[in-house]
Amino acid sequence: MTDQQTHVSMRIAGAHVGSRQRDLTPGRLLLYMALITLSFFMLAPLFWMVFAAFKTEKDMFAYTFMPYGDARLTAQNFRDLFENFHFGRSLLNSFFLTCTATTVSLLLASLGGFALAKYEFKGKQPLMAVMLATMMIPSSVLLAPSYELLVHLGLMNSYWGILLPGAVGAFGMMLFRQAILSVPDDLIEAARLDGCSEFGIYWNIIMPVVRPMSGAFCLMAFMANWNNFLMPMIVLQSEALFTVPIALSQTIGLVGDNQYGLLMAGTLLGVLPPSILFFILQKEFIAGLTSGAVKG
Amino acid sequence: MTSRKRNPMADAVSHSTSDGVRAKAYASWRLQQKLAPYFFITPFLILFLLFGIYPIIKSLYLAFHSTNGPRSVVFTGLDNFRFLLNDPDFATALFNTSAFAFFSVFLQLPLALALALLLNSTWLKGRTVFRFIFFAPNLVGQVFAGFLGIVIFTPLYGLFPKFLNMAFGVDPSIKWLGDANFVMPTLVLISLWMYVGYNSIYFLAALQSVDKELHEAAAVDGASGWHQFWHVTVPAIKPVVLIVVIMSTIGSFQLFELPFTLLNGSSGPNKSGLTLVLYLYQSGFETGNLGYASTVGWTLALILMAVSLVQRKLSTSVRGHD
Numbered sequence: 001m002t003d004q005q006t007h008v009s010m011r012i013a014g015a016h017v018g019s020r021q022r023d024l025t026p027g028r029l030l031l032y033m034a035l036i037t038l039s040f041f042m043l044a045p046l047f048w049m050v051f052a053a054f055k056t057e058k059d060m061f062a063y064t065f066m067p068y069g070d071a072r073l074t075a076q077n078f079r080d081l082f083e084n085f086h087f088g089r090s091l092l093n094s095f096f097l098t099c100t101a102t103t104v105s106l107l108l109a110s111l112g113g114f115a116l117a118k119y120e121f122k123g124k125q126p127l128m129a130v131m132l133a134t135m136m137i138p139s140s141v142l143l144a145p146s147y148e149l150l151v152h153l154g155l156m157n158s159y160w161g162i163l164l165p166g167a168v169g170a171f172g173m174m175l176f177r178q179a180i181l182s183v184p185d186d187l188i189e190a191a192r193l194d195g196c197s198e199f200g201i202y203w204n205i206i207m208p209v210v211r212p213m214s215g216a217f218c219l220m221a222f223m224a225n226w227n228n229f230l231m232p233m234i235v236l237q238s239e240a241l242f243t244v245p246i247a248l249s250q251t252i253g254l255v256g257d258n259q260y261g262l263l264m265a266g267t268l269l270g271v272l273p274p275s276i277l278f279f280i281l282q283k284e285f286i287a288g289l290t291s292g293a294v295k296g
Numbered sequence: 297m298t299s300r301k302r303n304p305m306a307d308a309v310s311h312s313t314s315d316g317v318r319a320k321a322y323a324s325w326r327l328q329q330k331l332a333p334y335f336f337i338t339p340f341l342i343l344f345l346l347f348g349i350y351p352i353i354k355s356l357y358l359a360f361h362s363t364n365g366p367r368s369v370v371f372t373g374l375d376n377f378r379f380l381l382n383d384p385d386f387a388t389a390l391f392n393t394s395a396f397a398f399f400s401v402f403l404q405l406p407l408a409l410a411l412a413l414l415l416n417s418t419w420l421k422g423r424t425v426f427r428f429i430f431f432a433p434n435l436v437g438q439v440f441a442g443f444l445g446i447v448i449f450t451p452l453y454g455l456f457p458k459f460l461n462m463a464f465g466v467d468p469s470i471k472w473l474g475d476a477n478f479v480m481p482t483l484v485l486i487s488l489w490m491y492v493g494y495n496s497i498y499f500l501a502a503l504q505s506v507d508k509e510l511h512e513a514a515a516v517d518g519a520s521g522w523h524q525f526w527h528v529t530v531p532a533i534k535p536v537v538l539i540v541v542i543m544s545t546i547g548s549f550q551l552f553e554l555p556f557t558l559l560n561g562s563s564g565p566n567k568s569g570l571t572l573v574l575y576l577y578q579s580g581f582e583t584g585n586l587g588y589a590s591t592v593g594w595t596l597a598l599i600l601m602a603v604s605l606v607q608r609k610l611s612t613s614v615r616g617h618d
Contacts, residue, residue: 023419028417031414031417034414038430039429039430042429042433042493043429043432045433045444045448048448061453061454064458108339108340108343111336111339115333115336115337119332119336121333121337124333127337131344134349134352136601137597138546138593138597138600140573140596141351141593141594142351142593143576143577143580143589144358144593145352145590146347148354148358149347149350149351164346165347165351168343168347192329195325197325198328223437226437227440227553229438229439229556230573230577234581245437245439248440248443249443253443253446253557253560260446264444267443270437275435278435282428286431286497286501
């Protein structure tokens, strides 16, 4: 349901029972206060992290949030990160790996989802049954044999070792299949009669129609890949290849107890990209998050 | 199916153009149409067979073998499973993980539902803002939440001990991450912070899809708020609740990144932060026994299947009449 619809139905509901519906009773005031208190608990750690990233080690715990008096905010932690820990490299690695992985899984999932939704072909039913069955198996089961496989294929310490195993999620394809099922067959038929190739249909008709779904999928895939930890930790060995989470855990986090400012600066930079993306695509994200659950 | 429906018309088109070149072009056009699904699915299929199906089969094989690194494998039959049943570390991991899952389902989800009900109130202003604020912690992935937790739970000076001391006079020197009694509460608190808003979004979406007319009809019939909730809201949102419960159980049982970064890759004091996946990781990649790691993995898979089966059964028996 869109926000507009909600507003309309709220207005209708309000009109039914009169203006009392909107009054601020003591009970409601209490609930507002509860919500605001809860909001404070949700946001306090985040604000704290932002300030901590800009504080010196000396001021880190001396001032709860904003330092005052002689103390001031500083960008020294960030300078340290980039100059002494090659954090820029880690950020670039993370961006490269996340964008590539997201694009690959978008292409695979949408193409496969299209095939499963709109075509009959040999082995389609067994394939779908197997895919659904694998969705029940936790990914950690695959960890040991995947590692072994990557060693045999010589893909350790390379991005291939993260990209290829990461591209086989059956979930995304089922999501696309579900969305593409609702594209009318007539639309596809019409395109065929106009001489459109099958790939042309995928590219010019299917993809534009399921665009909101693709947006949500990309966001979820971006966040999952950006935060991906276990597989990169196993596969990546040289520091030059480290992504942000791995760099923070394997090098920056191990510097010592009195390097919290550094750790917080890195964490802030690690949290920022998915957050910015979420800000931009909030509506799509929440719609995509809940679409499968609410419809199913 | 679709191609058969299309045939007559397309054939008519090709007959009307008796030009041989065009017929040939038509034949190849037909061919690409027939082969298209195979082209579309093949890239995925190859990767799926190699990195999805093969590892599953291989891990079943490994579960019955003892390995030392990826190249030395010895068949040991059921030894791994026998060892697992008597393995105190596995028992600890299972206990910790189950406790975490218990709190996720029975503490966090009820709170998330309460939050969603509150956010769904018609009189509430600023719903979008609240929803965003409660969701915000989820943007901090588990890995990063772990780093943040290290600093926020620092004894004496961290934000959390400081707050507890100021608000409730709690001893600020409690070692939240260094005392076996406090590691699990810390994990539960952080995951509450991360997921309460996230899960309430599912509940809120379900609540908003409940037919308003049903509520109005119930109100006209004189049903109280509680009756309306139990007889109108609950049956309507039950499918979503079930999905969220199952997802949240499965997610909790796979807890790994948060304790891993929070406890610097260790299992915590007295292994109080040892989870099943962390134990799997340690067995496979620190001890080097990929066979035993696979045994742990399959045991986890079996537990998850059993738990979600029970949850489905329970949900049909509870209020099964609707």
